[in-house]
Amino acid sequence: MKTWTNKDAGKETCPKCNSVYEVKITRFPLRDKDSFNCQVCGYEIESWNDTEVPSFTLVKRVEPIE
Ligand SMILES: [Zn+2]
Numbered sequence: 001m002k003t004w005t006n007k008d009a010g011k012e013t014c015p016k017c018n019s020v021y022e023v024k025i026t027r028f029p030l031r032d033k034d035s036f037n038c039q040v041c042g043y044e045i046e047s048w049n050d051t052e053v054p055s056f057t058l059v060k061r062v063e064p065i066e
Pocket residue numbers: 014015016017018019038039040041042043
């Protein structure tokens with residue numbers, strides 16, 4: 001089995017609430033179909049159907065203004 005590679009893909013900002021995520025790309029041996037929604041406001045930041053799958057870590061939480 002091939003070793004999974006992790007690469008740093010920089011930062012992603014939620015276009016709706018401006019919370020900031022750190023993105024890492026992991027290569028899986030199988031295609032993965034999923035999406036990521038902002039943990040703060042629920043906006044769909046990214047969706048994928050690929051062997052290279054992003055994972056998001058919240059680094060700056062911006063509370064949505066009601
Ligand atoms: Zn958001």
